Each structure stands twice: as C-alpha cells, then as structure tokens.
Amino acid sequence: MTALELERPTEPGGAHPDRGLVRRHPVPTAALACLVSFTAFWIAQRLAHVTMIDLMVYRAEGFTVRNGESLYDMVATSAHLPNTYPPFAALLFTPLTLLGVPAMRTLATAGNLLLLVAVVHLSLRLVGRPLRLPRPAATLALSALLVWCEPVWTTLRYGQINLLLAVLVLWDLTRKDTNRLAGIGIGIAAGLKLTPALFAVFLALAGAVRAAQLIRSGAGARAAWNPWLRQAAVATTTFLATALLSALALPRDSYRFWTEIVFAADRVGEVEITANQSLRGALARLLHSHDPGTAWVVVAGLTTVLGLALAAGSLLRAAGEPPTEGRGSAWAAVACAATALLVSPISWSHHWVWAVPVLVLLGSEALRRSGRAARRWWATTATLGLLFCSFALWWVPHRWHHHEELHQNGAQMLLSGVYPIAGLAVLALTGARLWRLGRRRGPAGGSGPADDGSAARTVRPRT
Numbered sequence: 001m002t003a004l005e006l007e008r009p010t011e012p013g014g015a016h017p018d019r020g021l022v023r024r025h026p027v028p029t030a031a032l033a034c035l036v037s038f039t040a041f042w043i044a045q046r047l048a049h050v051t052m053i054d055l056m057v058y059r060a061e062g063f064t065v066r067n068g069e070s071l072y073d074m075v076a077t078s079a080h081l082p083n084t085y086p087p088f089a090a091l092l093f094t095p096l097t098l099l100g101v102p103a104m105r106t107l108a109t110a111g112n113l114l115l116l117v118a119v120v121h122l123s124l125r126l127v128g129r130p131l132r133l134p135r136p137a138a139t140l141a142l143s144a145l146l147v148w149c150e151p152v153w154t155t156l157r158y159g160q161i162n163l164l165l166a167v168l169v170l171w172d173l174t175r176k177d178t179n180r181l182a183g184i185g186i187g188i189a190a191g192l193k194l195t196p197a198l199f200a201v202f203l204a205l206a207g208a209v210r211a212a213q214l215i216r217s218g219a220g221a222r223a224a225w226n227p228w229l230r231q232a233a234v235a236t237t238t239f240l241a242t243a244l245l246s247a248l249a250l251p252r253d254s255y256r257f258w259t260e261i262v263f264a265a266d267r268v269g270e271v272e273i274t275a276n277q278s279l280r281g282a283l284a285r286l287l288h289s290h291d292p293g294t295a296w297v298v299v300a301g302l303t304t305v306l307g308l309a310l311a312a313g314s315l316l317r318a319a320g321e322p323p324t325e326g327r328g329s330a331w332a333a334v335a336c337a338a339t340a341l342l343v344s345p346i347s348w349s350h351h352w353v354w355a356v357p358v359l360v361l362l363g364s365e366a367l368r369r370s371g372r373a374a375r376r377w378w379a380t381t382a383t384l385g386l387l388f389c390s391f392a393l394w395w396v397p398h399r400w401h402h403h404e405e406l407h408q409n410g411a412q413m414l415l416s417g418v419y420p421i422a423g424l425a426v427l428a429l430t431g432a433r434l435w436r437l438g439r440r441r442g443p444a445g446g447s448g449p450a451d452d453g454s455a456a457r458t459v460r461p462r463t
Contacts, residue, residue, distance in 0.1 A: 026137035030144070037144035038113050045109070045156060052105050055159025057081050059104065061090040062097040071253040072261050079400075084261070084268050087246040087253045088191040089161075108159045115163035116152060117143045119353070122170035123360040126330040129367070146356050149388045154350035162353045165189045169196055170357065172235070173333050177227035180234075187238020191246075194262070195351075197239060198308075198340040202332070204232035206312040210319070228315065265345035272405045274398040277419035278347035279303060285413055288406045300343040303427075307339025310430045317437055330361045335430040338423040352419050355388040358426055384425065387418045 060076035061083050071083050071090055083090065096104055121139040124130065130138040146152060155162045168185035175182040183203075189196035207228030214224045247254040261267065269276070271291060272284035279299055283292035311332045318328025337354040341347045359381060366377035396412040397404040408416060 027134055027140070030137040030140035034117075034140040034144040037147055041113075041147050041153075041156075042109065045153075048157070050157045051077075052108060052157070052159030053077050053079065053081070055096075055104065055108050056101075057083065058089075058093040058159070058161075059096040059101075061085075062094040065090050065094050065250065066097055070256075071250065072256050082267060085193060086191060086243070087250045087257055088242040089193070090253075091246065091249060092192070105159065109156055112156050112159075112163050113147070115167055116147055116356070118167045119163055119170065119356050120146060120360065122167065122174050123330075123357040125174045126170065126333060126357065127327055127361050127364040129360070129364045142360065146359065149353075149355050149385075150391045150393075151350050151352040151355050151388060153391075154348075155353055158350060160350050161192065162350055165193060165196055166353055166357070169199055169337075170333070172231065173199075173329060180230065182227070183231040183234030183236075184238045186231075186235035188242065190235070190239045191242025195340045195344050195347075197235075199333075199336055200232045200235035200239070202308050202311045202315070202336045203228045203235070205308055206315040206332075207232055209312060209316060268346040270400075270403070271346070272403065273400070274393050274396055274405055274416045275348050276346050277341070277349050277352060277393065277417075278344050279342045279420055280345050281347070282413075282417040282420045285405050285408055285416055290403075290406070304339060304343050306431075307335055307342070307427055310427055310434065311336040311339065313434050314430060317434065327361070327364070330357070330364075331430050331433060334358050334361055334426055338426040342420060342423045347419075349393060349419060352388070352422075355384075355422070358422075359385050359388070362429075380429070384422055387422050390418075392418050 057076040060074060061071060064071050064074045064083075071087055075082050099107070117139060120143045121135065124135055124138055124142075129135075151162070154160075168189040172182050172185040183200070186196055186199045186203075190200065207226050207230075210226045210228060211224035214226070215221065243254070243258075265271075271280055272289070273281070274285075276284075280292060280296045283296050283299065284290065286292075287295065314328050314332035314335060318332065334354065334357055337357070341351055341354065344351075362377060362381040362384060366374050366381055369377060392415045396408060396416045398416075405416065414421075
C-alpha cells in the first residue's frame with residue numbers, strides 16, 4: 001500500500017488488521033518501511049560494487065583548486081574523466097578533499113538518501129498533498145518506493161549531485177510569494193550546473209506575461225513587479241554572484257570555462273551512447289550519426305519554445321487556483337524540468353531524477369478523480385513509473401567507445417529512448433491539461449464544471 005493510496009476513505013466495517021495498524025500509526029510504519037528499503041538499497045549498491053566515479057571526479061576537482069592547477073586540463077579516475085562543471089562547483093567540492101574515500105562515499109550515500117526524502121517532501125508540498133495522511137508518512141512511504149527508480153539508483157551509484165539540484169529548485173518553487181529571497185536556490189543550482197537556469201527563464205517569461213496583464217488592467221507599473229519577476233531576478237543575480245565569486249577565486253579557469261568549455265558539448269561524452277537520454281542522443285541513435293547536427297538544433301529549438309510556453313501557461317493558470325492545491329505550479333515545474341532535460345546536449349539517465357516529482361504529480365491527479373478518469377490517471381502513473389524503474393535503457397548493447405548504439409534496430413531505439421519519450425509525454429499531458437482548462441474557463445480564471453470525474457472546486461486568486 002502506497003502513501004497516496006492511504007489517503008482514500010476507508011470502507012466501513014471489517015478493516016484488515018495490518019491496514020488498521022498503518023492507519024493508527026502511519027508515521028512509524030512508513031519510517032520502518034523507508035528504513036528497510038533504504039537498508040536494502042544500501043546493501044544492493046555495495047554488492048554491486050558501485051565506484052561512485054563522479055564523486056571521485058568532484059574530489060579531484062577540489063584537489064585541483066587547492067593545488068592551484070588547471071581545472072579544465074585535469075582528468076580523474078582510470079576513465080580519464082574531465083571536469084565539465086562551472087568553476088563555482090569546484091569551489092564547493094573542495095571540502096571533499098578533507099575526507100578519506102570510504103568516509104566520503106558513506107556520507108555521499110547517506111546525504112543523497114536524505115536529499116531523496118527532501119525531493120519527495122517538496123514534491124508533495126508542490127501538489128498540495130496529502131490531504132488526510134500526515135505528510136511525513138506520505139514522504140517516507142513514497143521515498144521507500146522511489147529510491148528504486150533508475151535515475152535515483154544511478155545518481156547514488158555515481159555519487160552525483162542531481163538530487164541536490166532538484167532540492168534547490170523545488171525549495172524555491174514551493175516558497176511563499178511574499179518571500180523576497182525566493183530564487184536563490186535556482187541561482188545556486190545554475191551556478192553548479194547550467195541546466196537549471198531554464199527555471200529562471202520560465203519564471204521571467206510567466207512574470208512578463210503577468211506584468212503585461214496587470215498593466216493592461218490599469219494596475220500600474222509598481223503592481224506589475226510580480227513575485228515571478230522578482231524570483232527570476234533573484235535567481236539571475238545569485239547565478240551572476242556565483243560566476244563573480246569564481247572569477248575572483250579562479251580567474252584563469254573562469255575565463256576558459258565561459259569562452260571555451262561552455263561551448264564544447266562533446267567534451268562531456270559521446271552523444272549517441274545509451275546513457276545520453278536527451279533529444280540529441282535519441283536523434284543520434286535514430287539517424288545512426290555521431291552528430292545529428294541541424295536536425296537537433298531545429299527539434300531542440302521547437303521543444304524549448306513549446307516547453308517554456310506550457311510551463312509559463314501552467315504557472316499563469318495556477319494564479320487562479322486555491323493555495324492548498326498548487327497543481328498548476330507543479331505542472332509548470334515538471335514541464336520546465338522535462339524541457340531542460342530534453343533540449344540539453346547531454347542528459348545522462350541520472351539527470352532524470354525529476355521522475356520523482358513527475359510521479360508524485362501524476363499520482364495526485366489520479367487521487368483527485370474517481371471512476372474511469374481515476375483509472376486512466378493511475379494507468380498513466382504506472383506506465384511512466386515502469387519506464388523509470390525498469391532500467392529498460394540498459395537492455396540494449398552498450399559499451400563505452402564501441403559505438404554499438406549507432407547500429408540499433410527499431411525496438412532497441414525505443415528502449416534506449418524511454419526517458420525522452422517520457423519527457424515528451426509530460427509535455428503532452430501539460431498541454432492537454434491547459435487545453436481542457438481553456439475550454440472550461442476564460443483567461444481570468446473563473447470556475448467551471450468539474451472535469452474527468454473530479455469534484456468541483458471554488459477558485460479564488462492567490463494572495
């Protein structure tokens with residue numbers, strides 16, 4: 001029984017004793033389930049002899065900073081992996097040099113498991129769930145399940161920072177509109193890894209549209225300075241502060257990164273390999289080419305425009321929803337995340353930890369409905385959950401530097417493109433939701449009849 005299922009009303013009479021125990025003590029029961037699952041996960045990772053190879057690269061970056069050597073000439077581990085992050089990340093990795101390797105790996109695993117719990121908690125807050133179950137119980141129960149998703153498994157296998165980036169972004173997106181420091185998390189995340197900067201772009205786009213609406217309504221220029229514009233400005237300022245700090249501390253490396261490394265997308269790795277779950281990787285495999293060239297530029301450009309429009313549109317619609325729901329904000333967040341992952345030149349499978357907020361959102365949509373509509377949403381949730389937990393992308397031939405992915409057949413291309421397919425499905429669902437809302441109510445937000453079997457709600461503006 002999942003935490004989301006526990007929210008449903010109980011049947012009168014004859015409750016199963018195990019279910020009764022769960023209902024009477026939901027938090028301890030969920031905590032025990034989470035502890036058992038995390039322990040099994042930890043043991044499985046150790047039995048798999050995970051190397052945490054990316055964590056070792058981070059540590060090497062820290063040593064490079066301490067020794068005053070060139071960040072972008074260094075290579076680390078037996079795989080000779082280069083540094084691809086902005087220099088700000090290397091500054092934050094410096095404390096790793098103070099730890100021994102075993103202690104560092106243990107702390108990184110424990111820290112990432114705690115970050116997973118934080119991602120689930122913030123995702124539930126973003127969708128306004130749970131309604132009846134204590135949020136800690138729902139958070140722990142879902143964490144026990146979602147830790148087995150392939151992106152989460154691979155993030156911990158490599159010792160990656162993807163969960164940290166998701167927490168920084170979600171922390172910002174779930175803060176109150178009155179919080180003047182909202183945006184700092186997105187700015188720091190972008191300073192560590194450039195992809196999260198798209199969240200600042202989507203906030204600025206939604207804020208600009210909202211400002212134009214307010215000015216047209218006669219609200220005045222001062223009222224037009226809305227929370228989304230402020231959050232985008234704070235995120236941008238924070239990001240620039242990380243770049244300035246890096247320039248002061250590491251001037252040579254900063255200059256080289258912003259004038260050379262940032263444009264060297266192929267430095268990260270081979271485009272066509274299965275691990276690359278971006279549109280560029282999928283197109284390279286589809287076209288049997290190391291470089292999809294113009295095809296990728298066109299597809300990525302169209303996807304960026306579509307994704308940002310859907311994310312901004314969802315956020316604008318969220319202004320007319322009750323603060324307890326927040327579903328429009330959640331759809332905006334996952335649409336922006338999917339867009340960033342799809343259009344990035346390289347999106348490794350472990351970058352797709354945004355599967356966690358996606359599955360929480362889809363499950364919450366199913367819980368809002370009943371009958372056939374609920375069954376459709378549960379089927380959608382289960383299908384995407386299966387894609388992210390199946391490890392299907394690794395079922396095809398894949399060996400580093402052997403280019404086997406350039407010779408895939410149709411079935412293998414589908415298996416090695418499961419995450420881009422899932423990302424496009426998220427954008428399609430976001431678009432379908434906006435289309436339904438557009439039919440039910442006008443741009444101003446008003447209420448309308450319930451859709452897909454959900455209960456009717458009174459809609460009021462956010463304050």
